[in-house]
Amino acid sequence: MPKKMGSKEHIEAIKKYVVQTYEPLPIVYSRGEGVWIWDPEGKRYMEMLSCYSTMGLGHPAHPEVLRAFVRQAKKVGISSGAFYNEQLGPFAKELAEFCGMKKVLPMNTGAEAVERAIKIARKWAYTVKGVPKDKAEIITCENNFHGRTVTVISFSSSPKYKEYFGPLTPGFVIIPFGDLAALEKAINKNTAAFLVEPIQGEGGVVVPPEGYLRKAKELCQKHNVLFIADEVQTGLGRCGKRFAYEYEDAKPDILILGKFLGGGLAKVSAAVCSEKTADVLKYPEDGSTFSAQPESLAAARVALKILVRDKLAEHAFEVGNYFMKRLRDIKNPLIKEVRGRGLLVAVEFRPEAGGARQFTERLMEEGIACKETHQHVIRFAPPLIITKEEIDWALERIERVLAKC
Template sequence: MKTQDYLDLENEYGAHNYKPLDVVLTRGEGVWVWDVDGKKYLDCLAAYSAVNQGHCHPEIMKTMMDQARKLTLTSRAFRNDQLGYFYKEICELTRSHKVLPMNSGAEAVETVIKAVRKWSYQVKGIPEDKAEIIVCANNFHGRTITIVGFSTDPTARSGFGPFTPGFKIIPFGDADALEAAITPNTAGFLVEPIQGEAGVIIPPDGYLKAAREICDRHNVVLILDEIQTGLGRTGRLLAEAHEGIEADLTLVGKALSGGFYPVSAVLSNKEVMDVLQPGEHGSTFGGNPLACAIARTAMRVLMEEKMIENADEMGNYFLAGLKKIQNPLVKEVRGRGLMIAMELVPEAGGARQFCYQLADRGILCKETHENTIRFAPPLVISKEDVDWALEQIDGIF
């Protein structure tokens, strides 16, 4: 079958809730992927940072195969021999006290909302059903009904109401707005350290540190959604490290799987998790032995192979190279680590056409918010790979 045959199958039988580039991939290794027609591409999206360790990392693959031969699922009705090790290793790596495992990023967000609300009633003393969680405009935390209810993206919200109450939206990067929004009923502040889906929007220096101080002063739980920024993407294990703070609750996912199997987690540095009692929250697949084994190896290779250090070095190199491209269609290049965006002026006619031109040259990336191209390759990318990518990007601009 050729590319068009696969496109025809998808169009006939699949829901049309995505608009991917018309590239049909069949194989991947490291930073490279191949389509069904045999063409090779440099992956500059890394499955939205779920493949930080590179495609089909051999050690993670071996772990998956070994564990799949032994035991894949018990449910949480019983214990398994991987869960305790996963708890210990992720807590030690991230300096956390407790962890609650789930499967997807959206599930982790839903989990933290439930936990923080219950903590606010039982510990902080907010009246029942009055808890508020502050979020930021242009956020992206997932696609569930509750989450899209506090989105400001019309595409995410339109036609899906009514929505869950209890959320207050403020501008991103504005510490004064956070202070002003807090009331006696404020339970938590949920924020991305860098807004990825909004176009790699980096807040002003000192913003997270100010948010940490404000939350401390008002006994508000600081929740950082590091599902995309965490586990090395920004050149640090967690993006919070750029400002030397620690969140009360941290959400991780995506790269926790190494790209092999869905796994996410809520990490707690405050006694929020203690409010959850048996039967109040759970997941059939959350914390299963296959996921735990994979996550353990995904974290280990991230550290042992110094992928985070490479993300910092190659990210700075990639960003500097992009900034040298001179073209009036380019409005701004920004990024941190290997989380980089090139924003185009509206007169460019949209970023998607440039993503197709890059695909023709062997680079896969994706537009966001119409005018922005994101570059986020696996953290194993080499200087030679970056040089080649810069040559192709410069060629179309």
């Protein structure tokens, strides 16, 4: 390999040596500062995806997060579940209090936290609700995205995520998103839980009809079913509130978090449990080598502190509304809809536009790094620290590209 690799060499090496499960735009992240990133040739882009909500504090890791991470990493390594460490207690207390919940099951990735929520729900169904062994059902929604493990793809409605990976895990029922009648119809005596994203991020930033989450939660309560919110992408300020469920006051029995939780540096996720679900799992029913890595938890604690101190959710609400309003003002009949909440925003094109990828490619030429999700949608999810001036910078370019499509 050449000593100093440029973008071209990096992309060639990645295509040659990395299993190709993604279809990235040809931008190589080399260094970053706030909402800006540079490729190895020094071309600058505005970060408009934030690693699907992970880099909410911008690039590289926020200095306070980095400091806490390094300070802790220099002190001691991983204790594993065989011993205790000094970060786990404070992390769990602070996160539980932040969420207004009882206990925290820490994990590493979003999909793992989803798996743990499923385990908790199933065990709750057998030991508390009285569902017969191996009969528990979990209701999920069409167009969902909860990760890539075999169990999680088992309830994906997208054939391309699961076609060749069977036999799949049974016990899931898929209903249309936003459809309360379908939810009520799907609930039966064996239903353990309803698992839902308050806004479907990967599915194209789909915001459910008003009142949906609140009424879904009421239905769950009425039928003794757990209400589980997957806020891996929507949570922790992204949607203009601490959690997207707060728009409808639909507090879940299990709240699943990830991405931003690691402060853009560490891999931290969690299944955060209410009183009802906090003590369902017991030794030795779960565990993970890396799930209580002290430096990662130290980073997460600082990320939460910054989120509150710097009022990032409130900021996302304000600049997000401004961003969406300006996007809605773009007059182009090929734009079907602009939607979202806070700084999770989508522009959906009509099929006649010929797909969203061409626009993300043109935006890339203009210095904006964003990505299509599904065929006809561009998702914009800049770091929560983005200023109004930076949004204006982006809008000037987005308007230029979208107005002439």
